[in-house]
């Protein structure tokens with residue numbers, strides 16, 4: 001059973017090491033996603049075969065969940081292909097970039113929380129200033 005939408009399918013898009021399954025890529029986008037936790041990594045490069053990449057750097061930029069949700073089906077498949085290529089051909093760079101990406105995401109979350117809490121405080125100040133005058 002898909003852990004995101006609850007659908008039962010014959011073949012899952014992605015299965016994670018902890019047993020979590022996603023029926024298709026849309027569900028896998030909604031699920032917190034770490035390709036290093038993927039069990040069926042060979043299946044995962046389907047439906048399009050991963051083309052052997054020419055030597056050299058694979059350029060890849062991680063996208064945020066929000067950005068991923070903006071992509072259409074083809075763009076999303078393409079993104080995962082590149083993701084997989086990057087992981088496969090430059091595992092070291094992948095790891096360090098991925099850690100940076102995770103850290104960025106974390107910092108963004110913290111900033112959002114900070115922004116929300118400070119704007120609350122400013123509202124409070126604003127009200128009390130109004131009361132003074």
Ligand SMILES: [Zn+2]
Nearest residue numbers: 002005023027
């Ligand atoms: Zn699903």
